[in-house]
Amino acid sequence: MGAHRVAITGIGLISPYGGDTTDFFHRLLAGESAVRHLTTEAPPRPLSTPFVSCPGFDAEAALGKPLALMMERFSQLGTAAAFQAWEQAGLPRQPGESDESRDTWGCIWGTALGGLSAHERGARDLWVNGRERVSPLSVVLGMNNAANAHISIQLGLGGVSTSHTAACASSGMAIGEAFRRVRSGEATVMLTGGSDVCQSHGVVRAWEAMRVLSPGNADSAPAACRPFAADRAGLVLGEGGAALVLEAWDHALARGATIHGEIVGYGTSCDHNHLVRPHRQGQVRALRAALDDAGLAPHDIHYVNAHGTATAEGDPVEVAALREVFGERAAALPVSATKSMHGHLLGAAGAIEAVVTVLALREQAIPPTAHLSGRLDPACEGVDHVLQGRRGLSLQAALSNSFAFGGSNAVLAFGAPPR
CATH class of the missing domain: 3.40.47.10 (Thiolase/Chalcone synthase)
Structure with a gap:
């Protein structure tokens, strides 16, 4: 089978600015920083660091309460972004009874940390709070493939469903592998992207220990991340989710989809x-x-x-x-x-x-x-x-x-x- 051109027909993003992708991009063009100073009271001592969060994200509003409660935050952010991309692509949430095309459609997702926060909460319950058991949902909340699993279930995707974990290249590789499947003809449509949540106590402390986090306070935090600058002082962690719908070019044209770009x-x-x-x-x-x-x-x-x-x-x-x-x-x-x-x-x-x-x-x-x-x-x-x-x-x-x-x-x- 010959190679197919690969169109991007849907884009989804949970933006730290709180708006849609157009608002997000215009704020970036203006050079507006989303970095703020994060403080928490988590034991054994508070966190205090520049950070990028998505404070306007309401998981229950985006996903519905029953589904949101079955997810750790990284899955919530990722699934919400995936739903946005799917809707923009003009694809229905679930196939019809006679629609077998989604048997080969799939989801390849990227995450470095997955649901690590669920395991951290469990450890705190056991070792700090003296409890004898953890939440029975800990495994399904914490597994790295939770986001792609939920996305595949909710959108009826019967093809590949997997997660890539390769540190900071995780979702770049996920997108690349999804691209290859569409280009080869193995799948007509793939949903791909990534999500992570980095503000768990252990994660921030681990990055601090490597001495690669930029310092900052409430006043200096917005300019804490200064790539290529002579006075750069390190990276700033963040959270979020972003998704792309990749589609065989001819399939996208045949159904009249808007093409936002091409891989x-x-x-x-x-x-x-x-x-x-x-x-x-x-x-x-x-x-x-x-x-x-x-x-x-x-x-x-x-x-x-x-x-x-x-x-x-x-x-x-x-x-x-x-x-x-x-x-x-x-x-x-x-x-x-x-x-x-x-x-x-x-x-x-x-x-x-x-x-x-x-x-x-x-x-x-x-x-x-x-x-x-x-x-x-x-x-x-x-x-x-x-x-x-x-x-x-x-x-x-x-x-x-x-x-x-x-x-x-x-x-x-x-x-x-x-x-």
Whole structure:
């Protein structure tokens, strides 16, 4: 069976700003940070850190109370985003009795932490509160495949249902693998994306122990994440969910669906070098694999949404990889790291940044790296850093990078929607 073009017919996002995807993208274009100062009273001592949350998300309103109560927050965020994408794609929630097409439709989801919070609550109940048992729902709340399982059940998807866990590349890989299934003809429709919730006490303390979290208080938190800046101080964790409906191009056209963009390539690699230290050559291989898979040359790419976490070691390595792959073109290659505004969603990072990249091509505009103007690290020079939102462009193709601990790399290549 020949390769199929892969259309994006639905986009869903639980935004930290509280609005829809259009509102989300316009706020990014304006350089508006969603980072705020998080404080909690969880034992053994309070948390106090910059964080990106989704305070306007009401799980019961989005999903209904019975379903929401069966889910940990990462599943709630992911399923709500999936429902949004499915609705935008114009697909009914459940197939008719005679509709067997969904037997091959599936869901591939990304998460790094899954329902870790459920297990943390159970441990606190046992060891801090002195209880003798945990909630009987702990297993189904905490399993990493809970989100894709709920999505598949609720939408009647009878094909593959699985989760990818590869740290910060989890949902980038999930989207790439879903893309491959549609392109090959194995599935006509795939729902894909990712969700994560990072504010559990143990998770924040673990990242603190690595000394890669940016400090901040109520006043300084909005500018705490400063990718590529000389004074960058580390990453900012966040929570959220983002989803895409991928569909065979001819199938989308036949049913009159709106096409918001196209996935044209996917590249992946392993640094095979160090668990937490990124390696330029591993990233170079993933970037070149994505370009080769898409049949694109470096000069065809008009924007790169960088992984850009604002860590001391990671940012220069990524820029060095871009310089190597793009050569003389690199100096004119627009690059931005939107984690500066929406934070690092760990396993959901690739999904939210895929959404940003698709919207950039659809809206013909590039969001900036916030908090960078005038303070660029010399080690991160050599690309066209986007310091302010750019509008009215002519963008045809873009890349979204996801580079993870463990050396797992994923690069997605996207094309603009038909005009």
